[in-house]
Amino acid sequence: MTWEILNVIGTIAFAVSGALVAIEEDYDLLGVFVLGLTTAFGGGLVRNLLIGIPVENVWKQDYLFAIAFVVITIVFILPNKWIGRWKKCVVFFDAIGLAAFAIQGANYAVSIKAPLIVVIIAATMTGAGGGMIRDVFAGRKPMIFRSEIYALWAALAGLSIGLGWISGPLSTFVLLTAIVLFRVLAVYFKWNLPQKKRSRKQL
Amino acid sequence: MTWEILNVIGTIAFAVSGALVAIEEDYDLLGVFVLGLTTAFGGGLVRNLLIGIPVENVWKQDYLFAIAFVVITIVFILPNKWIGRWKKCVVFFDAIGLAAFAIQGANYAVSIKAPLIVVIIAATMTGAGGGMIRDVFAGRKPMIFRSEIYALWAALAGLSIGLGWISGPLSTFVLLTAIVLFRVLAVYFKWNLPQKKRSRKQL
Amino acid sequence: MTWEILNVIGTIAFAVSGALVAIEEDYDLLGVFVLGLTTAFGGGLVRNLLIGIPVENVWKQDYLFAIAFVVITIVFILPNKWIGRWKKCVVFFDAIGLAAFAIQGANYAVSIKAPLIVVIIAATMTGAGGGMIRDVFAGRKPMIFRSEIYALWAALAGLSIGLGWISGPLSTFVLLTAIVLFRVLAVYFKWNLPQKKRSRKQL
Numbered sequence: 033m034t035w036e037i038l039n040v041i042g043t044i045a046f047a048v049s050g051a052l053v054a055i056e057e058d059y060d061l062l063g064v065f066v067l068g069l070t071t072a073f074g075g076g077l078v079r080n081l082l083i084g085i086p087v088e089n090v091w092k093q094d095y096l097f098a099i100a101f102v103v104i105t106i107v108f109i110l111p112n113k114w115i116g117r118w119k120k121c122v123v124f125f126d127a128i129g130l131a132a133f134a135i136q137g138a139n140y141a142v143s144i145k146a147p148l149i150v151v152i153i154a155a156t157m158t159g160a161g162g163g164m165i166r167d168v169f170a171g172r173k174p175m176i177f178r179s180e181i182y183a184l185w186a187a188l189a190g191l192s193i194g195l196g197w198i199s200g201p202l203s204t205f206v207l208l209t210a211i212v213l214f215r216v217l218a219v220y221f222k223w224n225l226p227q228k229k230r231s232r233k234q235l
Numbered sequence: 236m237t238w239e240i241l242n243v244i245g246t247i248a249f250a251v252s253g254a255l256v257a258i259e260e261d262y263d264l265l266g267v268f269v270l271g272l273t274t275a276f277g278g279g280l281v282r283n284l285l286i287g288i289p290v291e292n293v294w295k296q297d298y299l300f301a302i303a304f305v306v307i308t309i310v311f312i313l314p315n316k317w318i319g320r321w322k323k324c325v326v327f328f329d330a331i332g333l334a335a336f337a338i339q340g341a342n343y344a345v346s347i348k349a350p351l352i353v354v355i356i357a358a359t360m361t362g363a364g365g366g367m368i369r370d371v372f373a374g375r376k377p378m379i380f381r382s383e384i385y386a387l388w389a390a391l392a393g394l395s396i397g398l399g400w401i402s403g404p405l406s407t408f409v410l411l412t413a414i415v416l417f418r419v420l421a422v423y424f425k426w427n428l429p430q431k432k433r434s435r436k437q438l
Numbered sequence: 439m440t441w442e443i444l445n446v447i448g449t450i451a452f453a454v455s456g457a458l459v460a461i462e463e464d465y466d467l468l469g470v471f472v473l474g475l476t477t478a479f480g481g482g483l484v485r486n487l488l489i490g491i492p493v494e495n496v497w498k499q500d501y502l503f504a505i506a507f508v509v510i511t512i513v514f515i516l517p518n519k520w521i522g523r524w525k526k527c528v529v530f531f532d533a534i535g536l537a538a539f540a541i542q543g544a545n546y547a548v549s550i551k552a553p554l555i556v557v558i559i560a561a562t563m564t565g566a567g568g569g570m571i572r573d574v575f576a577g578r579k580p581m582i583f584r585s586e587i588y589a590l591w592a593a594l595a596g597l598s599i600g601l602g603w604i605s606g607p608l609s610t611f612v613l614l615t616a617i618v619l620f621r622v623l624a625v626y627f628k629w630n631l632p633q634k635k636r637s638r639k640q641l
Binding site for chain 2: 566582589
């Protein structure tokens with residue numbers, strides 16, 4: 033049940049973020065649909081691969097495709113000034129997708145009794161897949177490698193699930209909200225992690 | 236039988252398109268072979284993943300590797316003026332690969348009794364995989380996201396198969412030819428789909 | 439046994455090469471870990487996909503994650519002048535990963551009695567996966583498509599294994615050392631393969 037809801041939330045969020053990136057890049061009508069669907073189901077594909085769900089199961093989720101279609105259509109026909117107003121739109125929806133799929137990855141790792149470090153990495157990689165696919169296809173450097181702390185929030189989700197702090201739908205929902213909040217705050221306040229100091233091109 | 240022929244056609248076409256892109260990018264001898272093989276079998280890998288065929292089965296298709304090798308060798312030794320004459324070569328072979336794998340994706344979706352929208356998306360994503368891998372590895376923006384209508388033809392293949400209009404090898408062959416024709420015409424006449432109007436970088 | 443050792447060697451080598459590329463690109467602390475882990479386990483994921491090992495098995499290799507973590511941490515805290523001194527560091531560790539995974543791919547292909555050409559291609563593609571993922575995510579053109587002979591060494595590993603010249607851990611280790619040596623020499627002396635002569639952008 034929780035799995036199913038996270039799946040729907042993550043898929044919708046990645047679909048919206050893909051469609052918004054496509055509009056930013058001036059793709060045409062079909063390009064918006066293709067990048068939206070690729071991001072949503074590409075993210076799910078990476079998650080399925082990493083946690084051993086047969087990839088072709090994706091085609092049995094009819095309702096998810098229908099929802100993604102409707103959502104992308106809404107993004108496409110929304111007046112520009114609405115989208116312009118939510119300057120952080122892509123970041124926001126990407127954060128939701130990241131959080132939803134990261135929690136699924138961590139839950140899977142816990143279910144096979146993986147040690148803590150594996151739970152953390154599973155959360156990070158499962159969550160980051162959709163955004164990576166979107167950014168690579170749009171010819172951008174994946175968000176995860178740009179500054180403003182991205183993977184850390186997924187890793188913290190993995191940590192809290194791995195330590196057994198999260199159980200049941202309610203605390204899962206609180207965790208999801210917290211990850212999205214911290215990610216958006218990190219972008220808003222331009223939080224950054226330490227870098228290894230070196231002059232570029234020195235190596 | 237039809238599956239096998241489409242597989243051979245799609246693999247050869249993607250091998251040629253990969254080799255041509257590698258020559259365009261001034262890759263060396265091995266680069267041409269590697270991008271040709273990566274495009275051909277990467278496209279098949281994406282298709283296998285999406286429709287649940289074990290990926291490692293690819294290694295059992297000895298004859299396909301042999302054919303791909305011969306085809307890439309021919310592309311490499313062909314005189315430049317021949318290649319120069321067929322300016323649309325990459326587009327043409329890419330279109331054949333797109334059509335062949337799109338039909339396989341749609342047929343699979345129909346075989347599991349997926350609803351129409353799923354058949355259409357399966358056709359598009361299965362068909363687009365090879366070209367996406369080629370373009371990402373060559374550092375280009377994937378064709379599917381550039382203008383001149385790309386995914387639409389794969390989607391229409393999915394629609395016609397999903398509606399049951401296509402049955403038997405003959406109508407499949409007609410459909411394949413029609414997709415390639417429309418795709419080439421779209422590039423030739425620079426057909427475009429509507430874009431969401433907005434000034435770039437406004438978001 | 440040999441499999442396990444090659445797995446450890448390849449994973450460590452790709453982890454180091456990913457971390458070094460991330461430092462070169464001025465990624466932050468987490469970026470270095472994410473690109474290191476993505477390269478190491480992405481390479482293993484491609485290998486597992488291609489030779490039919492369930493991808494989710496990756497999460498059962500606890501010790502590998504621990505080793506990769508330690509190794510990336512060491513790379514991060516090493517003084518810059520050390521890294522600067524080994525100018526070919528990325529090339530060197532990438533070559534080790536390439537060689538280790540190429541040998542695994544070739545051994546698998548031999549084990550299913552694939553013909554020689556398939557063994558050669560399996561070696562090349564299995565070996566090249568990690569580096570391709572690293573370079574695509576770092577926004578670089580994959581090493582395999584730049585000059586100075588890359589895929590050839592993996593292909594030769596495939597050839598020697600396919601011909602049955604390599605048996606037992608000792609000769610495998612000699613082969614691995616030879617591939618790394620030739621790759622590094624190729625970069626050092628700027629060996630190149632023939633290119634198809636044509637003026638760029640002519641096509």
